[in-house]
Amino acid sequence: xxxxxxxxxxxxxxxxxxxxxxxxxxxxxxxxxxxxxxxxxxxxxxxxxxxxxxxxxxxxxxxxxxxxxxxxxxxxxxxxxxxxxxxxxxxxxxxxxxxxxxxxxxxxxxxxxxxxxxxxxxxxxxxxxxxxxxxxxxxxxxxxxxxxxxxxxxxxxxxxxxxxxxxxxxxxxxxxxxxxxxxxxxxxxxxxxxxxxxxxxxxxxxxxxxxxxxxxxxxxxxxxxxxxxxxxxxxxxxxxxxxxxxxxxxxxxxxxxxxxxxxxxxxxxxxxxxxxxxxxxxxxxxxxxxxxxxxxxxxxxxxxxxxxxxxxxxxxxxxxxxxxxxxxxxxxxxxxxxxxxxxxxxxxxxxxxxxxxxxxxxxxxxxxxxxxxxxxxxxxxxxxxxxxxxxxxxxxxxxxxxxxxxxxxxxxxxxxxxxxxxxxxxxxxxxxxxxxxxxxxxxxxxxxxxxxx
Numbered sequence: 001x002x003x004x005x006x007x008x009x010x011x012x013x014x015x016x017x018x019x020x021x022x023x024x025x026x027x028x029x030x031x032x033x034x035x036x037x038x039x040x041x042x043x044x045x046x047x048x049x050x051x052x053x054x055x056x057x058x059x060x061x062x063x064x065x066x067x068x069x070x071x072x073x074x075x076x077x078x079x080x081x082x083x084x085x086x087x088x089x090x091x092x093x094x095x096x097x098x099x100x101x102x103x104x105x106x107x108x109x110x111x112x113x114x115x116x117x118x119x120x121x122x123x124x125x126x127x128x129x130x131x132x133x134x135x136x137x138x139x140x141x142x143x144x145x146x147x148x149x150x151x152x153x154x155x156x157x158x159x160x161x162x163x164x165x166x167x168x169x170x171x172x173x174x175x176x177x178x179x180x181x182x183x184x185x186x187x188x189x190x191x192x193x194x195x196x197x198x199x200x201x202x203x204x205x206x207x208x209x210x211x212x213x214x215x216x217x218x219x220x221x222x223x224x225x226x227x228x229x230x231x232x233x234x235x236x237x238x239x240x241x242x243x244x245x246x247x248x249x250x251x252x253x254x255x256x257x258x259x260x261x262x263x264x265x266x267x268x269x270x271x272x273x274x275x276x277x278x279x280x281x282x283x284x285x286x287x288x289x290x291x292x293x294x295x296x297x298x299x300x301x302x303x304x305x306x307x308x309x310x311x312x313x314x315x316x317x318x319x320x321x322x323x324x325x326x327x328x329x330x331x332x333x334x335x336x337x338x339x340x341x342x343x344x345x346x347x348x349x350x351x352x353x354x355x356x357x358x359x360x361x362x363x364x365x366x367x368x369x370x371x372x373x374x375x376x377x378x379x380x381x382x383x384x385x386x387x388x389x390x391x392x393x394x395x396x397x398x399x400x401x402x403x404x405x406x407x408x409x410x411x412x413x414x415x416x417x418x419x420x421x422x423x424x425x426x427x428x429x430x431x432x433x434x435x436x437x438x439x440x441x442x443x444x445x446x447x448x449x450x451x452x453x
Contacts, residue, residue, distance in 0.1 A: 034366075034388050036357035036398045040423045044321055044359050044396045051419045052434055053323040053396070054341035056407060060098060060424040063317035063403075067102055070261075070309055073281035077289040081305040084128045086259050087113040089310025089404050090318070094422055094431035096120055099313070107259075107308040111138040118145075128256065128306060130176065130217065132156070132189060139163050143171045148306075150174040150217040150256065152190055157201060157211075164210040174215030174256065175201045179236055181229045182221050189219070193236060199243065206248040213250045216241055219258025219308065223267065225278055227287040233257060234291040242298050252299070256306035257288050263315035265352045265401045281312070311404035318403030320346060324395045325374065335369045337391055342373020342380045344413040346399065346406055349382050359396040361389050371397070375414050412440050 037044060039057055048055055067083070074081035084105035087096065091113060096106070097120050106117040109131030117127050124145025129138075132152045139160060142149050144167075151157045151173055164171040176190030177198045191197040198216075205213040216237050220229060237255050244250040261284050266274035289305070296302055322341035330336045343349050356371065368387050373380040382399070391397075410417055416435035421428050 034357050035359075035361045037359045039319065039321075039398075040425070042423060042428060044398060047421070047428070048321055048323060048396060050428075051421055051430065053321060054339075054345060054418045055321045056318060056345075056402070056418060056420040056432075057321060058092070058095060058318050058403070058420065058422045058431065060317070060422060063095065063098055063314060064102060066313050066316055067099055067104065070281045070307075070313060071103065073285035074289065074305065074307060077285050078292060078305050080302055081285075081289070081307065083313075084126075084256075084306055084308050085313060086308045086310030087116060088408060090314045090407050091116055092407060092420060092431060093120060094429075095314060095317075095403075105306075111135060111141075114138060114141065114147075128217075128308065130219070130308075134159075136163055140167065143167060143169060146172075148172075148174060148215060148254065148256075150176050150215065151201070151205075152176050154191075154197075154201065154204075157204060161208055161210050170210055170212050172212045172214040172253075173205060174213070174217050174254065175205070177216055177218045177237065177240065179218060179220055179233060181232055182224065182226070186219075186221055190217075193240065198240060202240070202244045202250065203248055206244070206250050213244065213248070213252070215252060215254035215256060215303075215306075216244075217256035217258065217306075220260060222260045223262045223311065224260045225262050227279055227283055230257070230284060230287040231291060234288045238291055238295050241303065242295065245300060251301075252303050253301075254304040254306055255292065256308065259308040259310055259312075261309050261312035263311045263401060263404060265315060265348070265354065268351055268353055314403035315401045316403065318401075318407075320399040320402045320406070322397045322399065324391055324393050324397060327391065327393055330370065333370060335367065335391075337369050337371050337397075338374060339371060339382065339397055340374050341382070341399070341418075342375040342413075342415075343377075343382070344373075344375060344415070345410050345417065346373075346382060346402060347409045348402065348404070348406055352401075354383060354402065355400040356383060356386050356388060357398040357400070358389055358391055359398070365390050367391075416440060 040059055071083050082105055084107035085099045086107045088109055105126040106122045107128040108114050108117055124147040127147040129142045129147050129149045151160055178190035178192045180194055191201045202213055205211045218233055218237055220233050241252040262278035264275040270277055320341055322339040324337055325340050326338040328336050366387050367390055368385055370384050371382040371386055373382055419430055419434040420432040422431045
């Protein structure tokens, strides 16, 4: 009987898979990483009580550390290496500002992102402008500011040349080179190296009265763990640059190898965990820098080496705190855990097996559970088959390594987006307030003819 004097409904007994921490040599250490009650000394319970649940949390120390490891790996092998942080990965102004404070340039792919960079005080000459579509206004601003513009197509090239002529300037531009180095190839972007389009674009720019070829750019893919891809990318870019120098008289001032470097997250298709399968910054740097240094004396002057990491810099600095709001038994699958954060806040759940942790260790029992969000969609799955300590309603779940693409691709679907806080030592600052009804509905209008009926 419950408190109201009603009989409790019968629930079919469920046999579920559990493991004890003492049953094998791997379970003890495995369980330890599954319990997380604080973030940099701040109890997760206090954070969600203060700022709400769910809650994005950015750890400044982790962000700066990841940037430093990437920068040091490349600059230690090639002094002319510069990181241009990929804004689309996470364009929270506080994150971008921290990275700029430590020396990062800005890599942007739209006028919207260009505006973020300029409002943060990034000078034009430290902005790399990529992307398949640039408006006339965006190009004019970039040319006026002296930004590095990488053209993506012959149409892009014609627009740039026409605009430069109208502005009365000889604009310095680069081109994006497309290489078929991985499957599926990213054929949407750039000028094909194999089809001769890249060299033809170089030749067209070199003979233009209004454009000057200054750089070559290639971004070959995303979450690439095959170091051979980066080695071949570098070799091809160096060879094209030297060919353009020898046959067209071009002075290539920068080589841009793009991004695509993997983080410590684990893809659903990977058998090994990400922190084991993903190369280190030093391994990436060795693959990229060696082909350049081998032929450096053939250049008129050493080119700048640009790289555009996003995921590998910001993924591990951000986590998502969520509260367990319901638990139910699933036929044939065991327990289902419902949390207050869904795939609208965590779109990377569709391709990552995110590391999870709970805020307390109530028992010595592990169990395999499915984690779902609060959205009214069957596909709102945060993680299937997660092994965690026994979970109860009210527990706080920590979802790790969510810095890349989750905030920038999040949306107000069914629920407004939560707050984002920055943790730096003893300080916790709100860097984006939780959304309200007015925030979401501000741009809408209902015609008077509808409301007056």
